[in-house]
Amino acid sequence: MTRNARSDDLHRAVRRFASGDPTRSFAELALEIAAFQREFSAGFARLCASRQSSLERVDDIPGVPCDAFRLARVAVRPESEDRLRFFTSGTTSGARGMHAMRVTDTYRELALQFGRSALLSSERPHHVVALAPLLDDPPTSSLGHMMAMFMVDFEQRGSFDARTRERWLIDDRGVDLTGLERAAERATTHGETLLVLATSFALVGLLDTLGDRALPLPRDTVVMQTGGFKGKTREIEPSELRARVARAFGLDETQIVSEYGMTELTSQLYEASVPGSVLARLRRGQSGVYAEPPWLRVVPVDPTTLEPVPLGEVGIARIVDLGNVDSAVAIQTQDRVRRVEGGILLLGRAAGAPARGCSLAIEEFLAHVPR
Amino acid sequence: MNDSSYEARRARLEPLLESARTLVDASSDRGKHARERLVASSGLSPQGVDFALLRCLESAPSEPEIAALIRSTPTAQTAHVLLSANVFIAAHRAIAIALAASADVRVRASRREPEMAELLSAGAPGTFQLVSELSARAGDRLWAYGSDETMTEVATTLPPGVVLHAHGSGFGAAVIEEAPSQTDLAALIAALAEDIALFDQRGCLSPRVVLVRAHSVSASSVASDLAAELAELELRLPRGRLTPQELGEIAKYRDTAQFIGEVSAAGSGFVSLGLENSWLLPPTGRNIHVLSTPDPIAALTPYSPLLTTCAFAGAPTRRETLTRTFPGARVCDFGYMQRPPFDGPVDRRDI
Numbered sequence: 001m002t003r004n005a006r007s008d009d010l011h012r013a014v015r016r017f018a019s020g021d022p023t024r025s026f027a028e029l030a031l032e033i034a035a036f037q038r039e040f041s042a043g044f045a046r047l048c049a050s051r052q053s054s055l056e057r058v059d060d061i062p063g064v065p066c067d068a069f070r071l072a073r074v075a076v077r078p079e080s081e082d083r084l085r086f087f088t089s090g091t092t093s094g095a096r097g098m099h100a101m102r103v104t105d106t107y108r109e110l111a112l113q114f115g116r117s118a119l120l121s122s123e124r125p126h127h128v129v130a131l132a133p134l135l136d137d138p139p140t141s142s143l144g145h146m147m148a149m150f151m152v153d154f155e156q157r158g159s160f161d162a163r164t165r166e167r168w169l170i171d172d173r174g175v176d177l178t179g180l181e182r183a184a185e186r187a188t189t190h191g192e193t194l195l196v197l198a199t200s201f202a203l204v205g206l207l208d209t210l211g212d213r214a215l216p217l218p219r220d221t222v223v224m225q226t227g228g229f230k231g232k233t234r235e236i237e238p239s240e241l242r243a244r245v246a247r248a249f250g251l252d253e254t255q256i257v258s259e260y261g262m263t264e265l266t267s268q269l270y271e272a273s274v275p276g277s278v279l280a281r282l283r284r285g286q287s288g289v290y291a292e293p294p295w296l297r298v299v300p301v302d303p304t305t306l307e308p309v310p311l312g313e314v315g316i317a318r319i320v321d322l323g324n325v326d327s328a329v330a331i332q333t334q335d336r337v338r339r340v341e342g343g344i345l346l347l348g349r350a351a352g353a354p355a356r357g358c359s360l361a362i363e364e365f366l367a368h369v370p371r
Numbered sequence: 372m373n374d375s376s377y378e379a380r381r382a383r384l385e386p387l388l389e390s391a392r393t394l395v396d397a398s399s400d401r402g403k404h405a406r407e408r409l410v411a412s413s414g415l416s417p418q419g420v421d422f423a424l425l426r427c428l429e430s431a432p433s434e435p436e437i438a439a440l441i442r443s444t445p446t447a448q449t450a451h452v453l454l455s456a457n458v459f460i461a462a463h464r465a466i467a468i469a470l471a472a473s474a475d476v477r478v479r480a481s482r483r484e485p486e487m488a489e490l491l492s493a494g495a496p497g498t499f500q501l502v503s504e505l506s507a508r509a510g511d512r513l514w515a516y517g518s519d520e521t522m523t524e525v526a527t528t529l530p531p532g533v534v535l536h537a538h539g540s541g542f543g544a545a546v547i548e549e550a551p552s553q554t555d556l557a558a559l560i561a562a563l564a565e566d567i568a569l570f571d572q573r574g575c576l577s578p579r580v581v582l583v584r585a586h587s588v589s590a591s592s593v594a595s596d597l598a599a600e601l602a603e604l605e606l607r608l609p610r611g612r613l614t615p616q617e618l619g620e621i622a623k624y625r626d627t628a629q630f631i632g633e634v635s636a637a638g639s640g641f642v643s644l645g646l647e648n649s650w651l652l653p654p655t656g657r658n659i660h661v662l663s664t665p666d667p668i669a670a671l672t673p674y675s676p677l678l679t680t681c682a683f684a685g686a687p688t689r690r691e692t693l694t695r696t697f698p699g700a701r702v703c704d705f706g707y708m709q710r711p712p713f714d715g716p717v718d719r720r721d722i
Contacts, residue, residue: 043630050629065627071649072631303619306626316619332626350619358455358517358575358718360542360677365652 003040003077004102007326010036011106014322018110018295026297027058029322033329034061040076043068044328059299059308063318063332069097069264074327077102086142088263099142099263102326110267110323111146112153114293117278118257118270119150119195119222126154127187131175131198131206134168142263143226147197154195175206177215184217194221201227203245204236216250222274223249226259239287253287254280260290260346264331266323267296272342285342295322298344300337314338316350375446377438383470383498384437388430390494391463395430397421401494408486413459415571415611422608423569428460432713439714444471447512447534451505453525454488455517456481458574461717462488466499468514468716477502507533514538514716538718541575541679542652543708546667546693547593548584548685559684560593562706564600566682567640568608569709572655576680576701576709576717579652580660582667584685590644590663591633598635598642601657605638613656620654627651628660668693675699679718680708 001009010033013024024032034055037044044064048055051062068074069088081102088097101107120126128151132144139145151162166183169176180196187194194217198206203225223245236244238258246253254273261268269290272279283291292298299308300315309315317337320330336347396402402424409420432440450469454462462480466488469476476499480488485501492501507513509532515525519539526535545563550556566578581597583590613621621641628634628643628651635642640657650670651660664670668689671678680701683690694702699720701711711717 046633047626047629050625050634062626064630065623067623067627068630071627071651074630304615304622306622332623334623350616358538358540359457359573359577359655360540360575360579360652361518364519364540365542365674365677 004081006036007076007103010325011103014295014325015106015109017322018113018293026295026322029295030058030061030297030320030329031055033322033325036325037076037327037329041074041328043072043074058297058320061320061330063301063306063330064328065332066097066262066264066334068328069099070095073098073100074264075100076326084138084145085140086145086263087140089141097263099265099327101266106323106325107266108149110293110295111149114268114270114279115146115150116154117282118259118272118291119224119274119277120154121193121220121222121274121276125156125190125192126195127183127190127192128154128195128197129167129169129180129183131169131180131196131202133170134165135163137163143199143261146261146268150195150197155192170202170205175202175209177206177209180215180217184221187221188218194218196221196223198223198225199227200225200236200238200241203241207241207244207248210248214248214250219251221249221251221255223251223256224259224270225256226261242287258288258290262331262333264324264328265296265319265321267293267321269293269296269298269344283342285340289340289343289345291343296320298337298339300339300344301332303334303350306332311339314347317344377441379474380441380444380446380471381437383474384441384467386495386498387463387467387470387491388432390491390498391428392430393494394490395424395428397424401490405486405490408490409459412484412486413457413570413611414613416609418608419568419571419611422565423460426565427569427710428463429710429713436713439712440467441471443715444468445512445534447472447510449473449475449477449507449511451507451511451513452476452478452499453505453513453515453517453521454478454480455521456484458570458576459484459487461516461574462491464713464717465514465516466491467713470499472512476500477506479503479505509533512536536716538575538716538720541677541718541720542580542674543576543578543680543682544671544674544678545578545581545682545705545708546583546671546685547581547588548667548683548689550588551684556593557596559705560596560600561604562704563682564597564604565608565706566708567601567657567659568604568610571611571613572657574709576711577655578659578680578682578708579655580650580662582662582664582670584667585663585665588663590661594633594642594644594661595635597659597661598637601637601640601642601659605657610639610657617654617656621656621658624651624653624658628653668696672696676720679720680711682706682708 047062053060082100084101086099130147135144148162169179242256258271272283272285272291297320299318301318303316317333317335334350338345393401394405450473452469512534514536516538522537522539631649633644643660645662678700682705
């Protein structure tokens with residue numbers, strides 16, 4: 001079987017797994033994908049060899065460090081076969097990582113399936129807007145692409161072009177408060193639930209614009225917040241941001257749900273907090289606890305040995321994402337996590353070796369890497 | 372009264388130079404005491420501390436070097452020094468520059484590694500003051516050494532009228548442009564291994580990257596020979612203690628490097644070989660990236676603001692080009708990256 005035929009077969013198998021087909025288990029699929037990547041990705045083959053990984057257990061799959069996406073191509077095929085290329089924001093360092101995809105159906109199906117379960121509080125149509133800049137074409141931001149997919153899918157009225165100014169409520173002048181009010185009116189008029197998709201820094205910008213004012217949104221509104229601040233604005237503690245956003249919009253804090261995603265991943269994790277959502281019914285967890293979809297597993301590992309830590313201990317997240325069929329099925333992040341009841345508790349990014357004396361830190365160096 | 376004549380400035384340096392000289396002798400009481408204290412605070416192995424003192428502490432600078440240091444240093448009513456950790460011998464040059472500037476010198480040592488400043492002070496009583504906090508006033512000068520983050524913090528908290536000489540983060544590189552004889556290449560690599568091992572690579576002069584000119588020199592051979600040399604060197608110059616964060620950075624680097632190229636174990640550290648012009652800055656702790664590129668000078672150019680020193684092996688004309696291209700970097704021979712002439716700050720970048 002050719003490389004692409006094998007890839008197509010694995011994509012289909014992952015989508016079937018996500019839809020509940022038990023023919024192949026998570027571990028079987030993860031190991032099949034890892035073996036496929038070892039065969040067609042020289043970098044991953046070297047990594048497996050150096051770690052003496054036999055790929056017999058999921059824990060044997062070495063995580064590809066996120067830095068590799070910034071410094072090399074992480075893909076099993078040539079560039080000519082890419083259909084989508086997502087780039088990391090690169091705002092804290094000059095080098096931007098790229099995650100390219102040949103098969104987009106898997107990304108779409110996995111993102112929509114878990115997004116629906118985490119974000120939709122009812123079966124009613126939703127009106128979806130983004131506190132984000134208008135999506136570029138072709139999309140280069142995985143987050144923006146996902147937001148556009150949610151806009152079309154969650155409104156339940158067939159296909160339409162989501163790239164319209166009234167849905168993307170940030171421009172050079174900042175947050176479009178009037179646009180948000182119009183979206184709220186429209187949702188009320190049409191009997192829809194309003195879903196606001198926002199980055200954390202956009203929410204801070206919105207709060208700054210509002211000052212002491214409130215901007216009440218319909219009572220059943222859901223706000224999805226995601227991402228860090230990446231030097232774009234002043235930082236606010238996540239719990240404080242949640243409380244202030246809820247207060248400004250007149251919502252309960254459970255209606256502010258956090259998403260965890262990365263350009264290097266195909267899949268996303270969510271807090272299981274939205275009242276009425278499928279995810280909240282299945283796995284109600286505390287604030288800050290992220291639920292994994294069945295096709296993704298977070299393994300906290302020791303930062304030095306990269307071996308899994310005992311259950312309940314803090315480690316850095318190695319993420320096995322079956323959606324990453326053609327890139328890296330396991331990625332190694334520097335995010336500190338602990339497995340708790342209901343999912344994964346995010347504890348922030350592991351500090352790199354602190355700047356001691358005058359030796360150059362790696363982040364400082366990366367800021368100078370030519371794009 | 373601050374006497375700014377050359378003779379007065381030269382005379383102020385003498386007690387400090389003598390203090391440094393007496394630390395180098397491992398058989399003296401001061402030498403033994405210094406080694407004990409520096410091993411405890413620096414994290415380096417006893418052999419690493421001894422080697423650094425013998426190799427890098429400027430115990431016998433030449434008169435022309437001292438003259439250059441004095442003449443390149445502006446005078447001040449009071450000279451303040453903020454020292455960084457890691458490269459303990461750097462305290463000597465930093466204090467010398469301050470003494471060249473003023474008779475009134477106040478030194479705030481690194482809180483983590485105050486030993487070297489204290490040892491120098493003990494050997495030159497009354498020459499400068501050790502202080503726990505900086506108290507610069509308008510008209511004073513401050514020579515500050517450390518990370519860029521620290522420099523920014525210092526710059527934003529200094530009173531108006533204080534002149535700041537900031538020496539922040541940086542890295543060293545080595546360039547091999549022409550294939551020397553096998554014997555010469557072995558000597559270059561042996562010298563480079565020592566440059567890497569000194570201070571366990573934690574200084575801003577420490578080499579972190581080797582660039583070899585493609586088609587002239589085999590990067591693969593350089594990487595494997597360097598890995599072997601570093602492993603051999605570690606037997607007589609063991610690596611010291613690393614922090615868990617440093618070890619975590621090394622694990623991340625090793626796997627990233629493995630993905631983008633090749634990695635060889637080099638004692639406790641690693642040598643990575645970049646394929647397809649892949650840049651990577653290894654973490655400190657005796658790790659180095661070897662990169663093959665058609666034009667090493669052009670490949671280094673984007674990093675000009677960060678480059679403090681560059682060891683060079685190749686044609687004299689190319690060495691001149693390198694010097695012109697990186698006016699802020701010290702261009703030197705292999706084995707001399709960590710011991711630049713005592714003619715002013717090691718860091719010549721315009722920050």
